[in-house]
Amino acid sequence: MDAWAKGEGTDEDLAVHLAQAIPIGLTEPLRWVRRHNHNTSPPVRFAGIDIPAAGGSLLPALAPVADYLRRVDPESVPAVETATRIAASFAGGSAAVAAPAWARLPTTEQDTLTATLARLLVRFRALEPLYATRGDRYDYDLALHRLEGACHADYTFRAMAGLFAGNGLTADTSARDAYMARSVLWHLGRLAPGTRIVLAAHNAHIQTTPISFDGHLTGLPMGRQLRRALGDDYFALGLTSIAGHTADMHRDETAPFGFTLVDTALEPPEPGSVEAAFADAGLGLGIADLRTARTETPNHPDAPDRPDRIRLQGTYVRTPVIDAFDAVLTTPASTVTTDLRT
Incomplete structure (x- = not known):
């Protein structure tokens, strides 16, 4: 994808590259980047940060790890082959497919x-000096990061199973977000000084406050961990809309990625939501700098009530919006992009 964004291949190749990817509306942004790079230097690059296949399969991580071990540590190949055999038995296009398939595995296999x-992970770290003498340093770093991705994805299967069963541990779904935050830092550590990253992810991943549902602490999002690591160099821009339509995800194991997308009309903004605050202000397309709002005295008689929720597709997630984001961009109406209407 990075090579295509920088100009390699033909414009039509994008459909091939995205054919096996979860539909998240990347088509037009990537085409914009490719057009932008035609006349700009240095180019805007593209990178992934998520666990393999967004939790759908460990194979994209384990296959290159196995290739690396064949070069530097053949004795460990049987172990990675065991992991690959089990991972292949429940692999899917996304976590919506893989997680329930993982839950049906015998406990011994899990x-x-x-x-x-x-x-494998402990051995990787323990034998770093040996691996470094047998191969390239970057290859070691990349293989280690991929193996960490597989470990975090495996942990996420258990966490999601516990969440759905109602007996999960507090904030147990944080493993995926922790890996995504480390991925961002991994890239920053290997890019030229001054490089900036535009990090596109769901509001619930970029916000800097914990995620809770029905009063239960579910997870610590990537944004919270990046704020701790980067301070004010991390800027969380939430996106929402007052009206329009959204792509609601309905779980369906028979669908290609384990869910169907339904073009759903949005209800009017709930009282107390950031969307209602924008609607009341009558701004239309607008952006609110919440860093300024955080400096206001909450108990001042003229201070407005602070919004305590923001849209989550067709519903809401309760969160202290002014603390969760550095700014919120709101459109009068949202639409479902063409490549999501599947």
């Missing part, structure tokens, strides 16, 4: 996969 990945 535990063998986790234990094997954990042993």
Whole structure:
């Protein structure tokens, strides 16, 4: 994808590159980047940060790790082959497919996969000096990061199973967001000084406050972890709309990615929401700098009530919006992009 964004291949190749990817509306932004790069230097680059296949399969991470081990540590290849065999038995296009398939595995298979990945990860770190003498440093860093991605994805399967069963541990779904935050820092550490990243992700991933549902702490989002690491160099811009339509996801294991997307009309903004605040202000397309709002005295008689929720597709997630984001951009109406109408 990075090579295509920088101008390699033909414009039509994008459809091939995205054919196996979860539809999240990347088509037009990527075409914009490619057009932009035709006449701009240095080019805007493209990189992924998520766990493999957004939790759908460990194979995209384990296959290159196996290739690396064949070069530097052939004795560890049987272990990664064991992990690959089990991972292949429940792989899917997204976590919506893989997570329930993982839950149906025998407990012995689940535990063998986790234990094997954990042993591989510890060995990777313990034998770093040896691996470094047998190969390139960047190759080691990349293989380690991929193996960490597989471990975090495996942990996420258990966390999601616990969440759906109602017996999950507090904030147990944080593993995926922790890996995404580390991915951002991984890239920043290997790019030229002064490089900036535009990080496109769901509001619930970029916000800097914890995620809670029905009063239960579900996870610590990527944005919270990046704020701790980067301070004010991390800027969380939430996106929402007052009216229009959204793409609601309905779980369906028979669908290609484990869910169908339904073009859903949005209800009027709820009282107390940031969308209602924008509607009341009558701004239309607008942006609110919440860093300024955070400096206001909350108990001042003229201070407005602080919004305590923001849209989450067709519903709302309760969160202290002014603390969760540095700014919120609101459109009068949203639409479902063409490449999501599947």
